[in-house]
Amino acid sequence: MSMEDLYQEIVLEHSKRPRNRRAIPQASHRAKGHNPLCGDEIEVYLKVEDERIVDLSFQGQGCAISTASASLMSESLTGLSLVEARQRFAEMMTLLKDAGVPVDASKWGDLAAVIGVRRYPGRIKCASLAWHALQGALDGRPESTTE
Amino acid sequence: MMTRPTTESQGFSVEAVRADFPILRTEVNGQPLAYFDNAATSQKPQAVIDRMTAYYSTENANIHRGVHALSQAATEAYEAARKVVARFIGAPESREVIFTRGTTEAINLVASGLGQTVLQKGDTILLTELEHHANIVPWQLLAERKGLRIEVAPVFDTGALDVEGMKAKIVASAPKVVAFSHASNAVGCINPARELIDAAHSAGALVVLDGAQSTAHFPVNVADLDCDFFAFSGHKVFGPTGIGALYGKADLLGSLPPYQGGGDMIEKVSFKGTSFRGLPERFEAGTPNIAGAIGLAAAMVYVDGLGREALDAQERALVEYALDALTSVKGVRVLGGDGPRVSLVSFLMDGVHPHDIASFLDAEGIAVRTGHHCAQPLMERLGIPGTTRASFAFYNTFAEIDRLVKGLHRIQKVFGS
Numbered sequence: 190m191s192m193e194d195l196y197q198e199i200v201l202e203h204s205k206r207p208r209n210r211r212a213i214p215q216a217s218h219r220a221k222g223h224n225p226l227c228g229d230e231i232e233v234y235l236k237v238e239d240e241r242i243v244d245l246s247f248q249g250q251g252c253a254i255s256t257a258s259a260s261l262m263s264e265s266l267t268g269l270s271l272v273e274a275r276q277r278f279a280e281m282m283t284l285l286k287d288a289g290v291p292v293d294a295s296k297w298g299d300l301a302a303v304i305g306v307r308r309y310p311g312r313i314k315c316a317s318l319a320w321h322a323l324q325g326a327l328d329g330r331p332e333s334t335t336e
Numbered sequence: 337m338m339t340r341p342t343t344e345s346q347g348f349s350v351e352a353v354r355a356d357f358p359i360l361r362t363e364v365n366g367q368p369l370a371y372f373d374n375a376a377t378s379q380k381p382q383a384v385i386d387r388m389t390a391y392y393s394t395e396n397a398n399i400h401r402g403v404h405a406l407s408q409a410a411t412e413a414y415e416a417a418r419k420v421v422a423r424f425i426g427a428p429e430s431r432e433v434i435f436t437r438g439t440t441e442a443i444n445l446v447a448s449g450l451g452q453t454v455l456q457k458g459d460t461i462l463l464t465e466l467e468h469h470a471n472i473v474p475w476q477l478l479a480e481r482k483g484l485r486i487e488v489a490p491v492f493d494t495g496a497l498d499v500e501g502m503k504a505k506i507v508a509s510a511p512k513v514v515a516f517s518h519a520s521n522a523v524g525c526i527n528p529a530r531e532l533i534d535a536a537h538s539a540g541a542l543v544v545l546d547g548a549q550s551t552a553h554f555p556v557n558v559a560d561l562d563c564d565f566f567a568f569s570g571h572k573v574f575g576p577t578g579i580g581a582l583y584g585k586a587d588l589l590g591s592l593p594p595y596q597g598g599g600d601m602i603e604k605v606s607f608k609g610t611s612f613r614g615l616p617e618r619f620e621a622g623t624p625n626i627a628g629a630i631g632l633a634a635a636m637v638y639v640d641g642l643g644r645e646a647l648d649a650q651e652r653a654l655v656e657y658a659l660d661a662l663t664s665v666k667g668v669r670v671l672g673g674d675g676p677r678v679s680l681v682s683f684l685m686d687g688v689h690p691h692d693i694a695s696f697l698d699a700e701g702i703a704v705r706t707g708h709h710c711a712q713p714l715m716e717r718l719g720i721p722g723t724t725r726a727s728f729a730f731y732n733t734f735a736e737i738d739r740l741v742k743g744l745h746r747i748q749k750v751f752g753s
């Protein structure tokens with residue numbers, strides 16, 4: 190796998206023009222994620238109504254992988270129920286940790302490009318940063334780390 | 337592109353020197369390794385590897401504890417290593433050299449000792465904004481325990497130390513201890529140590545100099561610098577990990593209480609009370625890293641054999657070549673200012689995060705370091721998450737720097753919008 194396979198068009202595009210990189214003033218949940226390895230910080234905002242995510246956004250600067258992961262996460266989880274979102278989080282962690290688990294492209298869509306980072310152990314935490322922040326927000330923890 | 341200066345005429349052959357370092361023949365991701373992470377740790381010449389193997393194969397025994405022949409041999413080799421280190425850093429006496437695990441332990445040792453002698457509640461310690469965490473956290477822990485104040489000398493927006501600002505701080509804050517790095521691992525600037533040490537002494541302060549980055553790169557003489565304490569790590573000077581040293585002026589070191597208690601550092605132990613040995617044993621409790629000390633001495637002998645002036649010249653040629661070549665890459669800004677620098681370039685690239693740069697370069701066999709370089713306060717001051725750092729040693733080549741620059745051009749193309 191070459192670098193251009195990891196930094197596919199979709200990753201580059203989302204890192205240069207991230208979706209939902211903004212604050213949600215009336216957020217019902219929010220939390221910061223911190224990657225102590227590189228110092229990157231991402232804050233995730235959620236608006237939850239009737240146990241369903243109606244809006245999801247993030248703020249912060251990070252590498253292309255972490256920004257694209259946050260951007261794609263915001264798109265793919267909006268509209269899901271909290272139960273579904275938590276399940277996605279757990280599945281994402283499994284996929285990132287274990288390169289042997291196949292990625293169902295019909296389910297993950299563009300996020301599959303980000304999951305490709307699992308071949309580069311040094312960069313997995315970049316991809317999981319926003320997700321850890323999301324989980325922190327859902328659990329009511331204001332700060333979480335990728336450790 | 338700048339023409340490559342040649343140091344061959346001074347009797348230095350980079351090809352011959354590279355042959356001394358077996359790891360430089362490694363391939364990474366199908367490419368020959370270009371190792372640019374020397375500021376984190378340097379590679380080891382065969383001479384060091386062989387010396388340590390020989391020690392374990394033929395001389396291994398505990399020191400200072402036996403009358404048998406091997407113990408004598410090991411003790412002699414260990415103490416001979418101390419003499420080599422003393423000579424390498426210009427320490428007037430070898431008992432002024434305490435073997436430690438490295439810079440970090442050396443600074444912790446001094447901080448702990450000064451915390452029990454010189455420093456009293458309310459006293460001030462002066463650090464700088466560019467310090468490595470190893471020269472911040474031990475002082476913070478001490479400050480918390482003892483109720484001390486920590487003042488911080490400023491840097492410029494390039495990350496280079498504001499020397500006049502630091503001198504003003506020395507006068508204004510009347511510190512009891514000034515601790516700063518001889519050269520910055522994060523941005524590469526060499527600080528005018530003697531000038532700052534004189535200013536600190538005039539203000540009545542003791543000086544702890546962090547020599548982790550200077551010792552590997554240019555000849556250091558602690559006596560000429562007149563520093564009170566000097567810390568460095570062997571693994572950055574082509575020696576093994578787990579060994580380094582603290583130098584201290586004999587009278588000052590002698591005035592500090594023991595750091596750790598245990599065997600070897602005592603004169604007589606009794607439950608009525610224990611008396612301690614003098615320098616340097618008092619600070620070396622327990623069985624030390626004997627093989628490490630011997631390996632470090634071998635590294636220093638190796639470096640001296642090549643000639644430290646020639647190595648310094650080679651490294652300066654490399655860094656000047658790199659600085660010049662990097663100006664050809666659009667959107668690259670090198671930190672550290674225009675003053676003297678060790679052979680490292682720490683830079684930012686518009687629109688590309690350091691981690692993405694490092695992954696691309698790694699795929700091409702080029703090892704650089706990214707992130708905060710254990711200098712988070714400096715990154716915070718500069719308002720950046722981190723930098724990409726290429727740090728050179730005398731065994732690096734101009735062709736390797738060309739590969740780095742080519743890699744950066746490629747990254748520029750991938751990320752350019």
Ligand SMILES: Cc1ncc(COP(=O)(O)O)c(C=O)c1O
Pocket residue numbers: 375376437438439440441468470471517519520521546548549569710
């Ligand atoms: C300037 C500086 N100080 C201190 C240290 C800590 O050295 P060590 O980790 O070998 O104790 C380093 C190396 O990382 C350094 O570059």
